Amino acid sequence: MMEVIEVAAGIIVHEGRYLIARRKAGVHLGGLWEFPGGKRETGETLEECLHRELWEELNVRIGRPTPFQIVRHEYPEKIVELHFFCCRIETGVAIALDCAELRWVYPHEMAAFEFPSADQPIIAALQQGKV
DSSP: OOOEEEEEEEEEEETTEEEEEEOOTTSTTTTOEEOSEEEOOTTOOHHHHHHHHHHHHHSOEEOOOEEEEEEEEEOSSOEEEEEEEEEOEEESOOOOSSSSEEEEEOGGGGGGSOOOGGGHHHHHHHHTTOO
16 A cells, blocks of 8 residues: 655735745656645644744745645555645745745736646636635
């Protein structure tokens, strides 16, 4: 049985635009864009994971995250369970500490960026105004 990797990802909104991050080259799905976040560590809640990952990756502190949707995606080598949370930055300005690049984009602009297939339901929800 394949390992299930739990990931917390932030749907971070500011004035109608959402923060997306480009994965570094050389990692799984390198070069693709995603909603920032990362793998849950042993003993962490998903909310704690999201707070930690956004601090480590972006140098920001967020307010209380609101669960939005869970997307389970099977890749040939692993299963990823993505827990998406809606959140806002409370302190700090996002900088690309542990990713290649950051952009603030409107939902209708997301089609111009290449995302992993697991992120597509979230992009569709944003474009339909369901977030």
